[in-house]
Amino acid sequence: MKLATWNVNSLTVRLPHVLDWLVANQPDALCLQETKQEDSKFPYAALQEAGFNAVHNGQKTYNGVAIISPHPIREVHVDLPNFADEQKRIIAATIQGVRVICAYIVNGQAVDSDKYQYKLNWLAALQNWVTDELKQHEKLALLGDYNIAPDDRDCHDPAAWQGQVLVSPRERQAFQDLIGLGLCDSYRLFNQEEGQFTWWDYRMAAFRRNMGLRIDHILVSDALKPLCQSCLIDKTPRKLERPSDHTPVVLTLLD
């Protein structure tokens, strides 16, 4: 089984890349973030033509999440319960017996901003909800754009980023709190290197210079951990014309 996550930074712009990637990689589930479109604009027909079902929780201009799969998509859930939020950041579904949660975690902008506090509150609500989901679904994967680089290894210049949003101690603690639920960072099961990134700024030739962050993650429950075969960052789409600034992360599990 192959699970993947990709922040596409507008599905309207990136649909050709997504379709090409789906055909080439044939994932069992692809989680998208930042579709930036209402449900009525979501390209169900184009995906169907390529052999994929999809569910979408979208809004105009901002945010928006989707799960795409060639299999039946069951038990669909949107948004965090007990957390009033206009922003569309969560969609979950059961696919081939695995609970797949697609999350677009808040960016936070700057540690002294209201958006940072919203990020921490949102993460606390996520923690509560995932706790409940784990009680109901032993095989669970939490995929998405976390907007958190968990460790200094996951940042191209830890000294320059010290204390900034995306690497701040409180955000990293929230990430570790998720790990504490019995999840693990599947990428780090296979690779301990620094300089392994999933996002590079569009500016400053950051991709060519590998000035990036590892902020897109696939966390898996204890029941899935022994089934993990590989977890890879696919830089191919980042090299295309008009790329997303994020690139896919792909986890392969034993069936």
Place this chain on the structure above:
DNA sequence: ATGGCCCGGTATCCGGGA
């Protein structure tokens, strides 16, 4: 040569992303 972006909206810049 060390750095100069990209997206949507209804805009001819601005807010947001990270």
